[in-house]
Amino acid sequence: MAKENKTKPETKSVTAFLAEVEPAARAQEGQVLAEVFTRVSGQEPVMWGPSIIGFGTYHYWYKSGHEGEAPRVAFSPRKAKLVCYLKLESAGAAPILARLGKHGTGKGCLYINKLSDIDLGVLEELVADSYQAMAEAYPN
Template identity: 40%
Template sequence: MTEITPEQFLQTIEDPQRRADCTRIHDMMLAASDWPAKMWGPCVIGYSSYKYKYPSGHSGETFRIGFANRKNQITLYILWYPDKDDPLLAKLGKHKIGKGCLYIKRLSDIDESVLEQLIARAVREFGQRHEIVE
């Protein structure tokens, strides 16, 4: 974690369009969750937190939802177990998915109302988790 606030971090994003997109995503996540935001590294904003423990004994703490401003895309951590046949993803627009992540280049490539629905769903699904055991 870092000492700067998410709002301070957002102001450091050099590209004005990327800064606007990340600020909008930050606003969406705050509105959907009402969870406190903090930096979880140099470029990741996470909202709330939960503890997890694996059967191997490995344990830790991470955010419930979040996003990162990466070099080539914005990574949203809202799809813990993505389903390629998800009807919301089918309506989202230009994106890619990975294990637990949704990747977009810019908000203008997607339907923001669908992204808001995906964020709201992530908040519902992960809002009550305190510990995950896999």
């Protein structure tokens, strides 16, 4: 039997979620990111699981038979860091990341301590590059 995905679209509003984020400064940063991701993706934000705000969707599948839906781009305003879920291995990502400012990366994750550490215009470029790369890799 296929395992059910833990991270799936939820009915809770993004506004309600962001109102509960602590500390208040992190909630404000979450609101800024929601505006950036909405503008760049052209998609409305949707809660995915209890703490991820996603934009757009794509269908994925693995050779193992596991498949599901996930947001094309997303972020989470976590207490320790802001986490952006992006396609960082796209051809255009590396030169953009080089201009972003203070950040860390993991597999598909961009970690930001606070928005004042980065250039928001460059982040917009990165989100746009990632969204386009996901649309090309996973056309619906």
